[in-house]
Amino acid sequence: MNDSTMSMGQQRVMSSTVGDLPERQQFLTLCSTLVVSSPTKKTKQTPPQKLVDVDQYVSGARAAAEKEKFRCEDCKRNFKSFKALEQHSASQKHRVSVLLQKFRKNCSEFICDKNGVVVSSEFDTDDGCVRIPVEKKVEKEIVITIKNENTDGGVDILMCRCLHKMRVFKMDGFARLQLPPGAAHSISVRVMCNGLGTYVVPLCLHLQFHGENFHIVRSLKAVCSNALVRDLVISEYSASDLYEILANL
Ligand SMILES: [Zn+2]
Structure with a gap:
């Protein structure tokens, strides 16, 4: 050069x-001068961004609509085909989900005894709870009694199950049965807590009387405490208030 x-x-x-x-x-x-003054390499230029076509939005909306074509609004889930949605609608998971929603919306309707069926236990409270005091890591067994007080027909117990899975509460498997007029059936629930606090799960009974289906729900509420907690129970607070306060610490 x-x-x-x-x-x-x-x-x-x-x-x-x-x-x-x-x-x-x-x-x-x-050399360094020549390097410095050598023409800079052309960098790759990205092409200017194209404007999004209106059709793309339309097709996006269409895809979303297509995705939600087979949707279960109760469970907030989408399915790929009508058959899958149909199978889901017939499943126990869907029925439990629907039941839980109804229970949350209209709790009082579910907790009351009806059609001559009375559900009771040693630990019943006025608000439809079965309040079970337990010691930490000590299992307690409670009995819930379902009585048919009708004189004109038997009551079928079609299902008895907790609507959430919670390890604190354990029940034996349940097989459907019929209660003759005046008869009672007992269900035992074993309760054990590994930590202090309050544990709640709805227990649902699906019953049938004269062909009519109905449900009775009880909230199983395990309240786990120890000697220290009980010593703190003073006149200013009710025991349940304190348990709630301690549970939320
Ligand atoms: Zn569903």
């Missing part, structure tokens, strides 16, 4: 600095 091929800028840099240096250093300086 000779002087004629260099740009004016390069010549100016060389004349001011290179001339006074030893030969080897002059060469290195020349």
Whole structure:
């Protein structure tokens, strides 16, 4: 490369600095000058962003609508086909989900005894709870009695189960049975807590009388305490208040 091929800028840099240096250093300086002044590489330019077509929005909305075509609104779940939705609608999972929603919306309707069926236990409270005081890591067994007080027909117990899974409460498997007029059936529930606090789960009975289906629900409420908690129970608070306070600490 000779002087004629260099740009004016390069010549100016060389004349001011290179001339006074030893030969080897002059060469290195020349190289670095050439590197510095070499044309910069062209960077890849991204093409300008295209405007989104209106049709794309339409097709997006269509895809969303398609996705929700087979949707169970009760469980807030989408299914790939009508058959899958149909199978889900017939499943116990769906029935439990629907029942839980109804129970939350209209609790009083579910907790009351009806159609001559009375559900009771040793630990019943007025608000439809079965409040079970337990010691930490000590199992307690309670009995819930279902009595048919009708005189004109038997009551079928079709289902008896907790609507949530909670390890604190354990029940034996249940098989459907019929209660003759005046008869009673007992269900035992074993309760054991591994930590202090309050544990609640709805226990649901699906019953049938003269062909009419109905439900009675009891909230099983295990309240786990120890001697320290009980010592704290003073007149200012009720025991249940304190348990709730301690449970939320
Ligand atoms: Zn569902």
